[in-house]
Amino acid sequence: MESPTVARETPSFAELFASQYAAMVRLAGLLGADDPEDIAQEAFARLHRRTLRDAGSSLAYLRSTVCNLTRNRIRHLRIARLRRPEPPEPVPSGEHQALVAEQHRELLGALDRLPRRQREALVLRYWLDLSEREIAEAMGVSAGSVKTHMSRALATLRGTL
Amino acid sequence: MNDIEERLRAALHARAQTYDISPGAWHEVRRRTERGGRARLWLPAALAVAVAAALVAPAVSRTDPPRPDAAADPVIDQLTAGSSPLGGPVTLDDPSGVELWFARGRQGEVEVCFRIDRPRSGGCRITAGFELSSQQALYMGTTEVAGAEEFVDYGVFRGEPATVTALTRDGSVVEGSMEQPPGAPMPIWSIPLKAADQVGEIRFTGAEGGQLAVLRRASLPDPPAPADPALTLPGGLLAYRAEGPEDVLFTRRGMPLGRTPLDPVQTPRLIPGEGLLFGVVSGATAHVTVTFHDGEKGVDTVPDPWGLGLALFALPDGETAMTSWAGLDASGTELWRVRTEVDEEYFTRWRIGEPVTVPGSEGSVGGPFRLWWADVPGQGRQVCGTLGCVPSSQDALGPSGARITTYLPEGAEVTRYGAAGEGWTSVTAVAADGRRFPGSFVRPPGAAYRLWFLRYPRDARIAAIAVGHGDGEKERLHPQ
Known part of the structure; x- marks a missing residue:
């Protein structure tokens, strides 16, 4: 539907925004941010204020910033939400998303209950299709830790479902 | 890849689609960088930005050009017709005469609907995406119009009714309310605001004082140039040029619905939002047809009022998934067709x-x-x-x-x-x-x-x- 973006070795900030903004919002949301757009906008704003030594590393910087900001935000909210009631079960509805929700509810619920690092590793691997090295870079941990987080997370999910 | 990995991929893909993208995101990022005080050249990037911004999300505009008179707009009737009410309506205390209610759509889906008398507007929004998300409060809209001193923001909430407040510029607290009519699946919240208060956030607090949710009022779309005419489209949709003016911005009852670039050689662009499909096509396109799984809808295009040789359109969305859309010239000859089949x-x-x-x-x-x-x-x-x-x-x-x-x-x-x-x-x-x-x-x-x-x-x-x-x-x- 849209015209293809002209391929360049180093995308401009605007091109990066155009191609990656939605993905960063969704990454923040999948990681559990309560306001994913706020996280994504702040990540882009920080990128814009920063001069990266390697211009090609902008995307990695964005991913890492989204992970960090989301982590901080969740930590901040945890105290405020200690007494928060569990959200009610979704009422039936008919949109395509509701049908998808019906199928995936159990799995997504189990994912949400995973420890934060394990959830991050799974989202980065199975939604963004990142390599272990890229996941490690985004999470700020070693590739070995990524392997550990992933295997524990998958084992937990298998045991839960 | 094993089963759990395959399921995980599909589940994440499904949940990712539930996060809305605000059309004002580019402006918000720019505002933040300017606030940071570091001067840096912003590239003329309307085209690139619009690729991301031409998505739908609830957002608030503090200014909007004059609204069209939608008194005789059958599209608005279509947008709210055919649903069965779930519980009674909630009428907000506002001169615009805004009324909200829940409904079950033609195919069983739960919707939240609104109707505004002045200027006339209305529509329904399916709540499934909200329910699937991790958000507890959903912003639905505002009655704010250009020059209005007082208005009401409103939306829906999940869970037990909570306290709704907003902090004004001078530090005072404005209180809103929540109401859940019998039979309604969730409460409807509203809060009366004044333009002078410059409220940036709406907060939801639980019975024990814990913060449950915060909704940000988004930054403004660029207002149209004073001499630049706005175009009224079916459904109470208003199109005007912004950003340069290399973009066209679509708004409805004060809400930016989408933004897309105006290309010299116009690539057909279609944006879904609030039950409508709208966009920009080449000036040679006299008629746009949209094919859904269960049939086809069409509408004549309207020439752009800016002398760019382009055309705009708006029509009600379909009941089933869209498979393609096409442009026809005045003689009915198909000029182009874009396939949009769901990525299966x-x-x-x-x-x-x-x-x-x-x-x-x-x-x-x-x-x-x-x-x-x-x-x-x-x-x-x-x-x-x-x-x-x-x-x-x-x-x-x-x-x-x-x-x-x-x-x-x-x-x-x-x-x-x-x-x-x-x-x-x-x-x-x-x-x-x-x-x-x-x-x-x-x-x-x-x-x-x-x-x-x-x-x-x-x-x-x-x-x-x-x-x-x-x-x-x-x-x-x-x-x-």
């Missing part, structure tokens, strides 16, 4: 044979549902449906498989399907109250194996699936 490639990579349609699913939301066999590398045969694949356990273990809940006009149903065993002669869902819901088998063309499927009302408590083997043996019951 992910699920159809390893398909064996042709898919079959689940009988009776044609009228369901998101339907019709299709089933097919797939040979997934490393995992063998799987039963795949429109929404994903499940392993085929068509051995002696009995009926395992996937289920799809559909919401038909006659009532919600569950459809279950799976791989049929070699000797199976019948498959029946047995409810706890003794009711039996017989299923049937189908062999997709070109496939060597059969699939079973059965349907039952969503409220039926299924105790077992009974499988007949046709060898004189009684049915085997497989408890659920």
Whole structure:
């Protein structure tokens, strides 16, 4: 539907925004941010204020910033939400998303209950299709830790479902 | 890749689609960087930005050009017609005469609807995306118009009614309210605001004082140039140039709905939002048709008022998924066609044979549902449906498989399907109250194996699936 973006070795900030903004919002949301757009906008704003030594590393910087900001935000909210009631079960509805929700509810619920690092590793691997090295870079941990987080997370999910 | 990984991928993909993207995001990022005080050249990037910004999200504009007189706009009637109310309406204390209510749509989906008298506007929004998200409060809109000193913001909330407040520029607190009429699935919140208060956030607090949710009021879309005419489109939609003016911005009752670039050689661009489909096409395009799974809709385009040789359009969205849209010239000759079929490639990579349609699913939301066999590398045969694949356990273990809940006009149903065993002669869902819901088998063309499927009302408590083997043996019951 849209015209293809002209391929360049180093995308401009605007091109990066155009191609990656939605993905960063969704990454923040999948990681559990309560306001994913706020996280994504702040990540882009920080990128814009920063001069990266390697211009090609902008995307990695964005991913890492989204992970960090989301982590901080969740930590901040945890105290405020200690007494928060569990959200009610979704009422039936008919949109395509509701049908998808019906199928995936159990799995997504189990994912949400995973420890934060394990959830991050799974989202980065199975939604963004990142390599272990890229996941490690985004999470700020070693590739070995990524392997550990992933295997524990998958084992937990298998045991839960 | 094993089953859990495949399911995880599909589940994350599905949840990711529930996060809305605000059309004002580019402006918000720019505002933040300017606030940071570091001067840096902002590239003229309207085209690139619009690719991301031409998405739909609720957001608030503090200024908007004068509204069109939508007194005789059949599209607005179409947007709120055909739904059955769930509970009574909530009328907000505002001169605009805004009224909100929940409804069940034509195909069973829960919607929240609004109607505003001055200027006339209305529509319904399906709540499923909100329910699937992790958000507890949903911003639906505002009655703010250009120059208004007072207005009301409103939306819906999940969970027990909470306290709604906003902090004004001078530090005072404005209180809103929540109301859940009997029969309504969730509370409707509203808060009266004044333009002078410059409220940036709306907060939701629980009974014990804990903060439950915060909604930000988004930054403004660029107002139109004073001498630049705005274009009124069906559905109370207003289009005007912004950002340079290299973009066209679409707004409705003060809400930015989408932004897309104005190309010298216009690429057809279509944006969905608030039950409408709208966009920009080349000036040679006199008519736009949109093809859905269940039919086609069309509308004549309107020439742009800016002398750019382009055309704009707006028409009501369809009931089922869109498969393509096309532009025709004045003589009816098709000039171009854009295919928008849902990306099923992910699920159809390893398909064996042709898919079959689940009988009776044609009228369901998101339907019709299709089933097919797939040979997934490393995992063998799987039963795949429109929404994903499940392993085929068509051995002696009995009926395992996937289920799809559909919401038909006659009532919600569950459809279950799976791989049929070699000797199976019948498959029946047995409810706890003794009711039996017989299923049937189908062999997709070109496939060597059969699939079973059965349907039952969503409220039926299924105790077992009974499988007949046709060898004189009684049915085997497989408890659920």
